[in-house]
Amino acid sequence: MLSDTVKSELERIAGTANVSFAREDLICYSYDATNNPVAPDAVVFPGGAEEVSLILKMANSERFPVVPRGAGTGFTGGSLPVEGGVVLSTERMRSIRGIDTENLTADVEPGVVTGELQSEVEGLGLFYPPDPTSLKFSTIGGNIAECAGGPRALKYGVTRDYVLGLEVVLPTGDIIMTGTKKTVKGVVGYDLTRLVVGSEGTLGVVTRAFLRLLPLPEATRTMLVKFSSLEDAARAVSAIISARIIPSTLEIMDSVSIRCVDEFAKIGLSGVEAVLLIEVDGREDGVERDVADVERICKENRSVEFRVAADRFEVKDLWKVRRSISPALKRIKPTKLNEDVVVPRSRLVELISGIQDIARKREVVIASFGHAGDGNIHVNVMVDGNDPREARAGGDAVRDIFDLTVALGGTISGEHGVGITKAPYISMELTDQDIEAMKRIKRALDPSGVLNPGKIFPSPDTGAPRG
Amino acid sequence: MKSLEEHIKEALKCVRCGACKSVCPSFDVRRREPSSPRGRVALIEASLKGEEGLGGMYVGHIKECTLCGSCLNNCPNGVDVPGLVMAARAEHVRREGLSPVASFALRNMLSSDRFMPWALKLASKLQGLFLKSSSVENGLVSRFSLPFIGGGRLLPELAGVFFMDRRHVRALSEAKGDSSKPRIGFFVGCGVNYLLPDIGESTVRVLKEAGAEVVVPSGQVCCGMPALSTGDVKTARSLALKNLEAFEQGEYDYIVTSCATCGHGLKNIFRELLSGEEDGMSARVERFSSRVKDITELLEGILSYKGRAGEGSGDRVVTYHDPCHLRKYQGISEEPRLLLEKTGLRFKGMKNPCKCCGLGGGLAFSNYELSMEIARKKAEGVRGCGADVVATACPGCIIQLKDALHRYGVRAKVVHVVELL
Numbered sequence: 001m002l003s004d005t006v007k008s009e010l011e012r013i014a015g016t017a018n019v020s021f022a023r024e025d026l027i028c029y030s031y032d033a034t035n036n037p038v039a040p041d042a043v044v045f046p047g048g049a050e051e052v053s054l055i056l057k058m059a060n061s062e063r064f065p066v067v068p069r070g071a072g073t074g075f076t077g078g079s080l081p082v083e084g085g086v087v088l089s090t091e092r093m094r095s096i097r098g099i100d101t102e103n104l105t106a107d108v109e110p111g112v113v114t115g116e117l118q119s120e121v122e123g124l125g126l127f128y129p130p131d132p133t134s135l136k137f138s139t140i141g142g143n144i145a146e147c148a149g150g151p152r153a154l155k156y157g158v159t160r161d162y163v164l165g166l167e168v169v170l171p172t173g174d175i176i177m178t179g180t181k182k183t184v185k186g187v188v189g190y191d192l193t194r195l196v197v198g199s200e201g202t203l204g205v206v207t208r209a210f211l212r213l214l215p216l217p218e219a220t221r222t223m224l225v226k227f228s229s230l231e232d233a234a235r236a237v238s239a240i241i242s243a244r245i246i247p248s249t250l251e252i253m254d255s256v257s258i259r260c261v262d263e264f265a266k267i268g269l270s271g272v273e274a275v276l277l278i279e280v281d282g283r284e285d286g287v288e289r290d291v292a293d294v295e296r297i298c299k300e301n302r303s304v305e306f307r308v309a310a311d312r313f314e315v316k317d318l319w320k321v322r323r324s325i326s327p328a329l330k331r332i333k334p335t336k337l338n339e340d341v342v343v344p345r346s347r348l349v350e351l352i353s354g355i356q357d358i359a360r361k362r363e364v365v366i367a368s369f370g371h372a373g374d375g376n377i378h379v380n381v382m383v384d385g386n387d388p389r390e391a392r393a394g395g396d397a398v399r400d401i402f403d404l405t406v407a408l409g410g411t412i413s414g415e416h417g418v419g420i421t422k423a424p425y426i427s428m429e430l431t432d433q434d435i436e437a438m439k440r441i442k443r444a445l446d447p448s449g450v451l452n453p454g455k456i457f458p459s460p461d462t463g464a465p466r467g
Numbered sequence: 468m469k470s471l472e473e474h475i476k477e478a479l480k481c482v483r484c485g486a487c488k489s490v491c492p493s494f495d496v497r498r499r500e501p502s503s504p505r506g507r508v509a510l511i512e513a514s515l516k517g518e519e520g521l522g523g524m525y526v527g528h529i530k531e532c533t534l535c536g537s538c539l540n541n542c543p544n545g546v547d548v549p550g551l552v553m554a555a556r557a558e559h560v561r562r563e564g565l566s567p568v569a570s571f572a573l574r575n576m577l578s579s580d581r582f583m584p585w586a587l588k589l590a591s592k593l594q595g596l597f598l599k600s601s602s603v604e605n606g607l608v609s610r611f612s613l614p615f616i617g618g619g620r621l622l623p624e625l626a627g628v629f630f631m632d633r634r635h636v637r638a639l640s641e642a643k644g645d646s647s648k649p650r651i652g653f654f655v656g657c658g659v660n661y662l663l664p665d666i667g668e669s670t671v672r673v674l675k676e677a678g679a680e681v682v683v684p685s686g687q688v689c690c691g692m693p694a695l696s697t698g699d700v701k702t703a704r705s706l707a708l709k710n711l712e713a714f715e716q717g718e719y720d721y722i723v724t725s726c727a728t729c730g731h732g733l734k735n736i737f738r739e740l741l742s743g744e745e746d747g748m749s750a751r752v753e754r755f756s757s758r759v760k761d762i763t764e765l766l767e768g769i770l771s772y773k774g775r776a777g778e779g780s781g782d783r784v785v786t787y788h789d790p791c792h793l794r795k796y797q798g799i800s801e802e803p804r805l806l807l808e809k810t811g812l813r814f815k816g817m818k819n820p821c822k823c824c825g826l827g828g829g830l831a832f833s834n835y836e837l838s839m840e841i842a843r844k845k846a847e848g849v850r851g852c853g854a855d856v857v858a859t860a861c862p863g864c865i866i867q868l869k870d871a872l873h874r875y876g877v878r879a880k881v882v883h884v885v886e887l888l
Contacts, residue, residue, distance in 0.1 A: 023520035024528060027513050028500035035483045037509075045499075072500065073485040091498050111498075115489070136489035264543055324543035327484040331544065336482070 002041045002086070006062050010044055010086070013054045018045040018092065029087045032072040032079050033134075034421060040067065040081040045092040049167055049175050049207040055088065056205070057173035059450040067452050068201040070110065070142025073134045075338055076419025078146060078200045082454040088205065090141045096120055097208070103182045104213040105164060110141025110206045114148075117211075127216040129156035132415065133323050141206050146417045147198030151249040151279075151322075154373035156214075158415075160197040167208035168196055171446035181210045195441070200417050201452045203445050217281035220248070221291050222315045225276040225298045226269075226305040230254050230356070230368075233274035234349045236301035237372040240278075241345060243297055245290055249279035250373025254352075256332070256382075257325045257369040264328045265321045272304075276372070277322055325369050326378065332365055335385035337394050338378065339401060339422075343410035345375040354404045355379055362397040364390065376414040402428050418456045426458065468700055468739055471554040475515055478551050480544040481508045487538035487548065492823040493531045493830075496840040501528045504538035504548040511555045529555050531837060534696055534828035536795035537821075552828075556698030569697055591625040620835070621870040623662040630655055630664035631683065639671070639683045642717050648680040649770070652719035654710070654759075656729040657689050658862025666862060669885040670725045670762055676888075677770040686713035690729040695736065696828045707732075707740050711755055721769070722755065725762045725883060727790035727861035728827075730797055733759040761793060762885055763860055767802040774809025774888060785812040785887070786854035788845065788868060789821040790861035803860050803884045810887045812856065817848040826867035842871035850877045857881045 002010075010019045020026075020043045030037040041064075046052045059066045065085030072079055081087050094111035101124055108117060115136040118128050131150035132138055138148070144166070149158035165179030165186075179193035180186035196204050227233040233252055240250065253261070253275045262269045269275065276298070280290040295306050309315045329336050343351045352368065355377075359366040370378035379401055383394035402412045402425055412429050413422055426435065439457060443449075487504035488494050494503040501510065501524075510528055514521050534549040542548075564570070630636055642650055651674055659667045674681045691706035710733070714722060724730045734756050741752050766772035787804055794800045800821070807814055825831065825841030845868060849857055857868055857879050868881045 022524050023513075023518065023522075024501050024510060024524040025499075027509050027518070028503075028506040031483050031509065033482065033484045035481075071485055071488065072483075089500075091500075094498065113489075134485065137485045261543075264545070323486075327482050327486065327543040330480055330482050334479075 001084075002064055003062070006058065006064065007042065009058055010042060010055065013058075014044050014046050014051050018047070019043070029069065029072070029089065030081075032074045032077060034075060034077045034080070034419075036077060036080065036420075038080045038082050038084075040087040041084050042086045043089060044086055045089050047092055049169055052088065052169040052205050052207055053173045053175050055086065056169060056171060056450065059086070060172060060448045063448060064450065065453050066450055068141070068145065068205045070139035070145070071113070071134070071137050073138045074142065074146060074419065075340075075416040076413075076421045078417055078419040078452070078455060079142070080420065082420060090139060093141075093207065094139075099124060099126070099213070100182060101126065104215070105182045106211045106213055107181070108140055108209050108211065110139060110144070110209065112140045114138055114140055114143055121213055122216055125216050127214040128162065128211060129214065130159045130162055133326065140209055140211075144197050144206050144209060145199065145201045146415070149371070149376070149415045151251050151371055153371060153376070154250055155246045155248045155281075160194060162212045163193055163197050163209060164212050165210040166193055166196055166206050168192075168204035168206055170204050171448075171451035175207075176204075179210070184212065198417070200419060200455055202442060202455055203451070205451070217248075219284045219287045220279060220281040220315075221287045222309040222318055223276075223278045223291065223294060224307045224309070224318055225278065225303045226272045227274040227276070227302065228272075228304050229302075230274040230352055231349060232302045233276050234352045234372065236276060236298050236303065237348060238345065239297045239301055240294060241373065243293060245280070245293055247278050247290070247294070247373060248281045249277065251277040251322055251370065252372035252377070253277070253322070253325065253369040254367060256365060256367035257329070260328045260331050260367065261321050261325045263331060264324055265317075267317065267321060277318060325367075326380070329367050329380050329382060332367070333382035333384050333390075335383050335391070335394070337381040337383065337398050338416070339380070339398060339412070340370070340376060340378050340414050340416045341401060341405040341410055341412055342374070342376040342414035343405060343408040345373065347408040347410070348372060348375055348377075351375075351377060351404065351408055351410070354408075355401060358397050358400045358404070362393045362400065364393050364397050366397065371414075374414075375410065399425075420455060423456060423458045426456070468557070468742070469550070469554065471511075471515060471551075471558045474547070474551040474554040475512060478508050478512065478546055478548075481505060481546045482544065483509070484543070486541055486543065490537040490541045492533055492535060492537070492825060492841045493837060495844075496837060497531070502531055504532075507532060507552055508546065508548060511551055514555070526559060527834075529559070530828075530833045531830065532828050533791070533823050533825060533830050533838075533841070535791035535823035537791070537823065540795050549828075553695060553698070556696070557700045558698075560698035560700075565697070565699060569699070588629070591627060594625055621873040623866045623869070625661055626664045628664075630660045630667040631685075633664070636667070636671070636683050637685070639681055640685045642682050643680060645680055648678060649720045650680045650682060650718065651765070652714055652717060652722045653681055653683045654687060654690070654714070654722055654724040654729060654733060655683060656724055656726040656862065657693075658726055658866070663862045663865060663883070665886060666725050666883045669883065669888065670723070673762075673766065673772065673885050673888045674723070674770075676775075677766060677772045679770060682717060682719065684713050684717060686716070688713075690726075690732040691740070692728050692732040692736065693829065695732075695740070700740070704740050707737050711737070711741070711751060714755055715751070719758060721765055722759045723762050723765050724759065725860070725885060726863070727761065727793035727797070728863055730759060730761045731792040735796060761797060761799055761802075761860065763793075763802040763806055764797075764799050766885075766888075767805050772806070772809070772888070774806070783812050783855045784815050784853060785810065785856040785858055786815055786817045786849060786852050787820060787884075788817070788824065788857055788859040788864060790859055790864045791821075791823050791827060793860050794821050803858070806884050806888060807858055812887065815852045815854060817852040817854065817857075819844065819848055822848075824864045824867045824871070826863050831867060838867070839871060839874060842867055843875060846871045846875035846877045849879050850875075854879050856887070858884045858887055860884050
């Protein structure tokens with residue numbers, strides 16, 4: 001609970017209209033996409049770095065947690081106030097301060113919705129590639145905190161590859177600038193930008209971001225390819241990459257995902273065992289050649305149907321299907337254990353057939369889909385959490401999947417971060433020394449432990465509750 | 468009607484993914500979580516669980532929804548947030564009663580086929596005392612500040628003679644018995660009857676041109692959607708029954724409306740509203756609802772209306788705004804555009820044609836400022852495409868768009884598609 005002094009001080013700092021203790025607001029800032037609500041004691045909407053700094057300084061002296069929050073669309077509980085305190089929403093800081101068409105950079109505030117930035121720069125013939133599935137509603141700040149990736153990561157990399165520099169308020173309230181504002185190069189001092197990107201809001205609050213842009217590719221082609229087995233589809237993925245074609249997107253969907261999403265979108269995919277959604281971009285003549293090559297390779301790997309989207313409306317439809325899979329899975333079972341493991345792409349076939357074995361062994365439904373091209377698969381173990389057998393089997397299946405992933409030389413989270421839901425598992429991938437090094441950094445920057453506590457590191461009494 | 472509890476069961480499918488935030492008109496303006504569809508779901512769930520401390524803010528948030536249906540259309544799990552919001556409003560009315568103003572408006576005026584016309588006729592005569600014609604657009608602005616009506620608001624002018632009262636319309640109240648022509652029963656609706664009778668005139672004219680016999684059954688009343696969206700299920704149900712009975716007096720091949728909201732009500736909501744009534748009711752409702760068509764759907768899809776090509780001048784630009792109740796709840800978006808091609812005007816699409824205008828769900832009455840902020844983007848869209856004429860297919864949208872264009876200084880006329888045919 002916050003004292004009355006703290007409450008009135010928060011109002012003085014951010015303005016009474018930008019602080020709320022109302023039950024209605026506390027309810028609405030209690031959740032993210034893990035749907036594991038924990039209500040904060042207050043919600044604050046600061047207008048900029050100075051206000052964030054004052055709030056954090058007070059948090060240090062008065063000892064209350066501060067939890068940064070973008071759009072609240074994370075999958076691992078990164079923005080949940082698990083220890084109460086103040087949720088610090090970036091929703092008010094949402095202006096695009098500038099787009100530099102000469103240096104190809106953007107200067108944005110953290111609350112800008114990623115998709116809104118993209119359409120803005122695309123209007124100028126520029127391109128901000130990171131495309132998390134939530135891009136239409138998640139924010140740049142949240143994307144930076146989680147180092148969000150997406151389908152285009154295969155060719156274009158992830159959020160960290162587009163962050164040149166950051167204005168960050170450290171947990172103690174100091175305002176710092178990391179990296180550069182407009183240059184790709186810059187090696188003066190430690191690379192604190194990379195430290196902050198992906199730190200899940202535990203090392204600082206990003207209040208301004210300087211981003212790198214690319215020229216918008218001249219042409220894009222979107223293809224949908226159907227297969228009669230998941231292994232065939234996975235083999236086609238490896239063959240495409242081995243042929244030195246790097247599509248901007250190379251997405252796979254298994255039969256469970258297909259069935260689910262077909263129910264929602266009704267696009268005639270029922271009965272298909274696996275689908276690849278492939279996008280190539282570049283110059284007009286180049287993409288035509290790529291399409292021909294991809295078609296040939298898919299046929300060599302026994303594809304049963306190959307379709308190129310005829311116009312932008314068809315492209316939009318295909319993407320809507322892909323983006324709807326994750327939430328639509330709830331149609332199968334009420335509880336979704338949502339993991340996003342990554343393996344080197346040469347091991348993809350092993351991962352996919354291994355997951356099918358695990359589903360059989362543990363007697364659970366597992367839906368796999370995602371970014372096959374970069375080896376990042378969204379594995380969703382679907383169970384009824386209220387059924388003790390299923391809940392246990394689901395937990396066992398998740399552990400099996402993580403074991404398999406690590407054995408294949410992969411990582412247990414490619415995009416979603418650790419938050420609270422993966423905290424119990426990080427030691428499967430990290431050594432005690434690895435974890436200790438991270439904790440030392442956290443302690444150095446946040447000696448009082450006020451910024452987003454209870455995340456990433458498993459609590460001593462065997463970890464946080466699962467999502 | 469599904470109860471709030473039944474709706475909540477549906478709402479449990481909500482996984483809080485947040486996809487609805489990208490399409491919600493009120494969230495787009497507010498940019499705070501309680502104004503988002505998933506926020507409303509969370510709030511209504513909490514209220515149903517008896518969570519303490521929910522008060523006026525809660526009511527404000529459930530009133531902010533325009534019931535446009537964008538979230539439902541975009542939800543991978545098909546969570547019917549508008550249905551849930553309506554159920555929550557109904558629950559609120561059941562517990563707390565209607566506000567005196569809403570109660571008077573919905574129960575005495577809209578639900579009566581005598582008092583409403585009488586009261587509005589008086590108002591029609593008196594409107595000049597308080598309101599004056601706007602110099603730039605058809606409509607009225609207040610001469611001085613009035614209670615409930617903010618300064619500068621462009622109000623629709625009440626018709627001098629209401630559509631249903633016109634002699635030639637009254638003459639249409641019974642069928643002539645000509646069996647060679649398709650017989651159409653015209654459901655007029657309040658917007659057309661009291662405020663925009665020209666739409667009614669055009670509807671009758673165009674239907675006749677298309678070779679149909681038009682009947683305007685007497686005894687028809689408000690469709691009940693304003694009452695329902697306020698949470699007054701009782702009034703909505705009694706209006707639905709009156710309308711059902713009025714249209715059971717004759718035999719119609721189709722029942723047509725020029726109002727997207729009435730159409731959604733008659734086609735979809737009646738089924739829900741009247742379910743669980745006495746024996747045989749569902750067959751009666753089915754017989755009625757399955758015949759209901761929007762005017763654009765009937766003209767383009769069924770009567771194959773040819774238009775009077777070549778009369779319009781090709782240098783005027785027309786654009787089209789999709790009413791939510793037409794596109795999202797009736798799946799009609801092509802027909803009005805195809806009809807516009809037959810007007811001879813040059814068509815140019817606006818940005819986000821299917822974004823809500825902000826009037827719906829009673830928002831223009833419960834929160835006029837928010838409603839106008841939502842409409843700002845519409846006005847900018849019209850400005851951006853340089854249209855001289857904005858066509859749409861809903862009297863509600865027309866009233867809202869006229870007000871918004873006036874407020875944001877965009878010079879374009881706003882009309883119903885049928886007025887251009």
